[in-house]
Amino acid sequence: MSEACIFCKIIDREIPAKIEYEDEQVIVFYDIAPKAPLHLLIVPKAHIPTIMDVSDSQMNMVAHMHKVAQILYTRLELAGMRLVNNCNELGGQEVFHLHYHLLGWKLEV
Numbered sequence: 001m002s003e004a005c006i007f008c009k010i011i012d013r014e015i016p017a018k019i020e021y022e023d024e025q026v027i028v029f030y031d032i033a034p035k036a037p038l039h040l041l042i043v044p045k046a047h048i049p050t051i052m053d054v055s056d057s058q059m060n061m062v063a064h065m066h067k068v069a070q071i072l073y074t075r076l077e078l079a080g081m082r083l084v085n086n087c088n089e090l091g092g093q094e095v096f097h098l099h100y101h102l103l104g105w106k107l108e109v
């Protein structure tokens with residue numbers, strides 16, 4: 001937990017978010033400024049600043065983040081998805097708490 005971190009505050013319910021999924025390791029909520037028809041953020045509950053700070057023993061948790069993407073793809077009936085991680089300022093990262101963007105598309109009916 002990092003006191004100044006906006007995602008830690010969402011995890012601790014200090015600020016609101018629309019939560020789509022939660023388990024003991026991760027929380028998933030809707031991005032406040034969506035850049036696709038469906039835009040979720042897959043966020044570990046542990047405060048890890050960037051993907052480069054993930055230790056070998058935490059890699060199972062990163063694999064779990066991918067498993068959660070699979071679960072949500074099925075649950076939300078998506079037909080296409082992009083999983084994006086921005087790392088450090090030059091990589092476009094604005095919130096320094098590890099997360100994947102899940103950008104999703106459904107089939108047009």
Ligand code: 5GP
Nearest residue numbers: 006017029030031032033086092093094095
């Ligand atoms: P980054 O650039 O760090 O990869 O992405 C951070 C994302 O967090 C951005 O897409 C931004 O819209 C989102 N974001 C920033 N603050 C909040 C917030 O308070 N609530 C939610 N739901 N999303 C946020």
Ligand code: ZN
Nearest residue numbers: 005008047097
């Ligand atoms: Zn944090």
